[in-house]
Amino acid sequence: MVIDGKPSLMLSGEVHYFRLSRADWASRLDALVAAGCDAVATYIPWLVHELPDGSIDLEGRTSPYRDLVGFLEVAASRGLSVIARPGPFVMAELKNEGLPFSVYTPGVASVGWDGVPAPTRDVDYLSADYLESVKRWYGAVMPLLASRLAPAGGPVVAVQLDNEVGMLSWVTNTPDLSDAAVEDFAAWSGRRWSVDAVRSPSPGALELHHELSVFQRERYARYFAFLRAEAESHGVTGVPFLINLHGTGEGRGRTYPIGISQLFQSYSGQPGMTSGSDHYLGDLTVENVADLYVMNAFMAAVHSDDQPLTSLEFEAGLGDYGEDLSRQVPPSALELKTRLCVAQGNRLLNYYLFAGGHNPPLDVPVGDGNDRIAFTGERHGFTAPVGPEGQLNPSYPVLASTLAELRSFGDVLADSDEEYDDVVLGFVPDHYLTEYCHPGDDVRREQVADLERFRGMGLRDVLARSLLLAGFSFPAMNLQSDFSTSRVLCLASAPTLAADVQRRLADFVHDGGRLLLTGALPTQAPDGTPCTVLADALSLSPGALANGSPHYFPSVRAEPWTTATAEVRVGVLQPLNPRGAVEVFASDVSTKSPVGVEVHAGDGRALVLTCDYPAHLPFWTTLLARLGAAPRHTHTATSPGIVLTSTTTPAGTRLLHALNVSPIDQSVVISQHGTPLFEGAAVDLPARSGRILPL
Template sequence: MRTVQLSRRRLMIDGKPSLMLSGEVHYFRLDRADWASRLDLLVAAGCDAVATYMPWLVHELPDGSVDLVGRTSPYRDLAGFLELAASRGLSVIARPGPFVMAELKNEGLPFSVYEPGVGSVGWDSTPAPTRDVDYLAPAYLASVKRWYGEVMPLLASRLAPAGGPVVAVQLDNEVGMLSWVTNTPDLGDAAVDDFGAWVRSRHGASAFGLNVDDVDGWRAGVRSPGAGSLALHHELSVFQRDRYARYFAFLRREAESHGVSGVPFLINLHGTGEGRGRTYPIGISQLFPSYSGQPAMTSGSDHYLGDLTVENVADLYVMNAFMAAVHSADQPLTSLEFEAGLGDYGEDLSRQVPPSALALKTRLCVAQGNRLLNYYLFAGGHNPPLDVPVGDGNDRIAFTGERHGFTAPVDPEGQFNPSYPVLASTLADVRSFGDVLADSDEEFDDVVLGFVPDHYLTEYCHPGDDVRRDQVANLERFRGMGPRDVLARSLLLAGFSFPAVNLQSDFTISQVLCLASTPWLSAEVQQRLADHVHAGGRLLLVGALPTQTPEGTPCTVLADALSLAPGDLVNGSPHYFPSVQAAPWTTATAEVRVGVLQPLTLTQPAQPATSAPPATPPHSPAARVTHEVFAADVSSKSPVGVEVHAGDGHALILTCDYPAHLPFWTTLLARLGATPRHTHNATTPGIVLTSTTTPTGTRLLHALNVSPIDQSLVISHQGTPLFEAAEVTLPARTGRILPL
């Protein structure tokens, strides 16, 4: 018997912090005779757990009965697979759906689920183009109760506290993903009526130019809103968050009613695309109310970034930081689908991911405090036929053909590809520090990145609403990591280690708050930022100074507090090339081309330019706001960079997409009093440094070289060379863990 708990952002096994390394193996895609060899390969690679989907589609028979013990086919013997995993000393991460995706038909749901009223309906009453469902449709929930009534008792009898191998249970999979990627909010009659009740409770019967008591008019107006319906779009997305939270609460209650307790519940977050993590926080935004602060529950990432380079290393870093920003003090980071293999998912040789990417991503994630990594997919297999042909071209359980997981470290036939030995060697290195990493926290510099979940409520846009489409485009342009992703990328590659803070909750921070700001920001968050500065806080705001709330209401609370008046955005084009000149103290030596800028007007007289901050900045909250312009539009001479002293605080406002000139960004942070603890003398960008420490003070330095250039560097801590000033060698695309 083992206890499994989440505490202090640790995964605690029998009261001890643990680092769990897992691989995904689909028993239902393998001959029973091959199960043992795949699990043995998993153990040999350094994993101590196996994860697997448990597809409802596979286990439900045509007569509606469920086979979980292999009485009708060996590939349905879930019980036997769990017993075999236990015999190999492997823990199990159970993923029983209902949805599992995994390239299965209906995303893993049986065909019997799709009764009238279950399928999703979107804008203009158009049926969803996917096999999505209304998660709260009574008929769907009744079917889920039946499935959970079969699979959960089997899992309950094999939980770790009962002496079994199951240490965690994932509820559903990638909830909200299908509606986001197809721009299909759930707008069936029941969902729209539910939305009406929600709106009435918050705003009264009249809202968005509609009346919820006019049922037909309400349904038509929500499904086909007029142009410029920003408030309706925003409210609809917030409402969907609540529906997802209710769905997860239902799943958890059902699981617990069948004895699943004493192990963590997991929620898988979707959102990467095209090798980038820029859209990943959409999944966080959709689902964080479902799990944030919930006991014995945490979220896990699902990321497919391909290679890890200077372009996207900050994506992964910020993904982890934003996940942590909405976790409670007990909820650790995990990764439930950690991309393994070589990336040729289409079998067309259009993409190859070097095995080194797997190693680099592993090193970064464990440095940031991930306590569980599940390598997906570890072993390929074969898709068996459906029991009853449906005439869809292949009549198999999945749409990938007969073979599946052909790019995994272990292919469908059990052969290695080059990622397998890299995985094994990486995990051996990680395991050598395993006890320390399991009980370590990342150490941070005097910088924190602001996270605004509502900036990611962009999953829905009515096809006929150009105003909403423009809003979405500009939110995508400015949010998160900043325009062109330069803010977060520059921080990380300049040597800063930083957490994130959820600005939609009350916060008190002493670090420099870095915010990639958009033209839309709620009055509440604007007021928090204004209070932060006037109370003595430090702020680096990059992008656009907000002028509206997400609903489209004019709002300049923050700008007013800083005595600035933001103008309209000036965009570059094939015939116009906005350019900015920064002051010499920023290290700028020439004007730079930018893609967008927002001119600012100072509503109090500007101070003369200096080469150093004012010797005695004002410290009284009632003190007059003072400005110093440090960057301007070359054409209009309008300020786009302003240093502000307001109350007791200090802010730098930069309203353009300034390039990733690392000395420029480190100088801005130094102006606000923040410098990276770890520095180095490498000349090629691509070095990432961070450190971790245990409660007893055991410290590790994590060094990555994501560039394609071999580098040797002297690393310093607060100006003092480490390792007796010896050079640390980091060949191209490698990393090291170094005791401090």
């Protein structure tokens, strides 16, 4: 992020002016500054600013809750930059996700499988009537923002386009199948399917499901191109456009790459645009620390070199969103997640929600039980660091102390990139095209279930978690584009993998590459047709998956050189039948079939492990060492939970980032390439804490 020619680390907090009285703006923004933030972000809800007669008030003429102009002026008076988020969709627990009721004319609301209306207030993003309404909204809000952009001396430094596009259709399994969308798909696909075949596909329609998801990805890209063109036509230029990605759930990031998969075509390679994470992981522990690490790595894998990582909704507060005390996130989680994201090169963090407020009434009651702008009740953001009435909760001082430390390294962190070990994690965006499954298609449901359990971080998440907790720092690489790397390529594969990706992997190994493949050796393409390009290149014949059950306990024994000392129970395994010379390093205890083999193919090598071997860190470190990769940084901790990585600037200023996500106090000696750092002095890392140490 370059501001006035200088790399900058932007630390922001979300404050909703439309949920606060004018008299409270100053105190909330002063608290933001005191916490160490230099920017404020806010949604600008169309629902709030449009009046019943269709006119739009952005200056507070009709209500102080609509005084966007006044809020921007107060922010500027505090020296705060502004990240504007004008929708059209904003979500934020608002009715209609922030759209005014007037938008929902016939043909705008989304229709899904079997012609059933969407259960949410989703729309056909490319409906002509919807786009005309968007033009009217952007025609009002964008000129105002343009007049207050940073290049013109104003506070607005970035503009977010829409919000969490595709999220509603994913979480409800409702692809947009309106008349216009189905006609669009028919033209896009060469009219290979009838309307009925698209809306109500016959069982086993894997090809249609895949193409429909790819089509929706392309459609979202057209929608964002429209929004950007409209914004620019009203003078919004010279500041970045941002796209907010969705996908975390139940405190995990396993599904987060769905948002990347849906939207990367909209921003990848687009100048002056980048994506931002939207994550709600709760606490950060040994269970999910790799989730956040991989989320950032997968985001970067589809970015161009000039597209920095950002986080547009960085979870802040204590997590009691339902106000039922069913969840409480320790304040230390905020510190740990901040440290990890900054170490991975995030240049903008927006703490969401920083300050709570109140939901004002709608202008015209609709009889929905509360007649307010949001469905959360009168008070909103009761778990935020600054509560609805301005009270500070325990997450506020943790945020302030964390940002104070970051500021002390600010100029360095703003221009630092993470350093990596000799390992890269493979990312297959199409492995996350699982948002749609016709309710009557059991074949598609089985395919989705297999993709969900095998992809990305590996069965039981063991691959990525083991890499990170064993000390490896690693990027990710998009395998759906042509790639080249000298690093060991690690891939958690599923039985489904497209032929072109399999061919790239086969060529990679034959050309001298090193591959660690875990999970399943692919046997079919996304359309369900048999595809064993990779298996054939490795001279392996994969068998059928053997799944554990309450009465069957598949078990594996690995060779001693892997550090294995006993057989282990696994949840699933896939027997391998080698057709050439291989070294077997793991076998099914019951059938003696290989499930782990080392293959020499062409000029390269592959370790193929087709089971969910447990997270025995020495085992995984040994496999990587077999392929010639070792972590630069090691430590003497006796309990898992230490994460180490380093960053460097173009001038060579290096920092070591050390996190202890475990509940155990640890004092460790850290080594680099086997040589103890800091003259061998122990580094104290209390439970759930972190440090930045100059190298």
